[in-house]
Amino acid sequence: MKRTTIPFGPQHPVLPEPLVLDLILEDEKVIDAIPTIGYIHRGLEMMVERVEYTEMGFVVERICGICSFMHGMGYCVSLEAIMNVEVPERARWLRLVWAEISRIQSHLLWLGLGADAFGFENLFMHCWRMREQILDIFEKTTGGRIIHSVNRIGGVKRDIADSELAAILAELQELGAAFKETARVFGTDPSIAHRLGGVGVLTKADALAVDAVGPMVRASGIATDTRLGGAFMYDQIDFEPVVETAGDCLARVLVRLREVDQSIDIIRQAIDKMPKGEGLPIENRPRGLPSGEVFTRLEQPRGEVVYYVKANGTKNLERFRARTPTFANIPAMIKLVKGCDLADVPNIILTIDPCISCTER
Amino acid sequence: MANPFRLPMVPRALRNLVSRPATRLYPTELRPRFAGARGAIVFDVESCNFCMLCARRCPAAAIECSREDRSWAIDQLTCIACGVCVEVCNKKSLSMSAEPGRVHTRAEATPDGRRPGREEWLKPAPPPDLTTAPVSAAATD
Amino acid sequence: MDTTAFLARVEEYHRDGWRLALINVTTVLPAAPAAHGAQTAVEAAAVGAAPLDGPGVFEIAWGFARGGEFKTIREQIEQGQSVPSISEFFGAAFLYENEIRELFGINVTGMGVDLKGQLYKTATRVPFSHGAVKARLAALAASAVKPS
């Protein structure tokens, strides 16, 4: 049969990011997809050659506007490990709280985009209206809505007063209650079930074979979550990874819906367990220049991120590498797209929650 | 197959018809910014002693400062609002404004070489005060 | 590197249920700039000292994750040597392997999916080859970017 090649992107029907796939079609069926990345590649790995390690933190934070906090945190914890800095307990808890707030923010953003992609404008607006409240919390506590610049090697720059923390928790719980209504629409609306159910099924075996991460694998019935590793205070939090078994687009939506509630609960526990009081130390400044190497893993909203940092005792790092969740999920995406209908491609791609900025550090 | 007559969004949509909009009519209606929000850098030339620390520590190289000329300049469009300069200034000459940002519609320099968003200060040294100048021993002789 | 022993270890990881977390390459220049008392690589290049002479190596790390555990297999190879592909065991490996070939110029034999140099669009061909890194550091040293 005659084959057609459709360049899918960089200008997009589904997301405002320059993801590029060359789709090779036979009739309406996709038989192959060839990814190209690099349309917005910024060369962070090359940049470490000339940017000093202290300043690099601000650059790493700008890898992505959605996981900005997590990227900053990943960079700082990597250097703290290399430089042997003990981060004060309160700072570690604050990082966890901010990280979970970012997760809620990211999932709400994605749920909105997802709704928009399957043509549910109204739902999109409600998700983004709630996300706005989260951004306000960020602005109140860190000073920035998207780029927080609150992490520093050795701790965090700002403390949140205990009364403020309680207020944030109350606000989040209220938001969580209001979110139930929206979540119910995602879960029960027949048009959504019709559009997403059974589309783009990633079986458990396939998910393992392509080394996918994050909500993507959890929707295929595998309970992996980097947070279970226990680092960054997660060992003191009681939680179970959210798992769905269907492995289709709808399951990936449901995983993220439930993770919003889960994050609110994690924040509640964290605020409960955190050492309270005014003026507790929140940072230990490191001394000297870094020398050594480390791999750091964090669970970002989209899945596991791995940082590799190698320092050689100079002001410039020898190597900085971020393997972001979207990069790890590209093989899974290609796997799903092969054999599906052209009309399903946008939804499949969107449900892996691709972040091209992350992929193209 | 799901029940096609189940329409969970309808109650919300009906409520939306009668509720107030969730958005503001920007720019006629502005939300006040939160205390502590980071924004444009505000410079107080009176207290600055031109130590150049801020210029050296700025990760974006947005500040130009010269001790000899006693000049200080910032490129607001290069500044990434990280707050490092505010933190390092010993003289507390720098602060961040929580005002809604000034809007620049272009980033390139104008034909006369002025960059939008660039702000400059110059504070010439005061003339030497002659009345209290020490009198040399030779003069009294 | 010993290809058979390496593949045997990879297979063991695969059998034990590990997941490929990343393949990372570091371009290691002949001598660390710190050895010459320079604070940065750029300064070292400015002194014109030895660090940029000689061939240098690539450090490759295959990282595997299982739950909270993380392990790596490390190898050092010289420029021009190739590494075997592990796509046979880990489905995601092809992406990393295409990446290291395009960015570092390391030849990978037997890749599962060969993207034929299409993955990245870069201005420099093979931006992290030793030659390219040295050229950049030398250019940086020549144009001393920041006053300090």
Ligand code: SF4
């Ligand atoms: S650090 Fe403060 S006192 Fe020093 S030059 Fe900058 S603004 Fe002036």
Ligand code: SF4
């Ligand atoms: S806020 Fe940051 S980027 Fe802006 S002038 Fe100050 S140090 Fe530079």
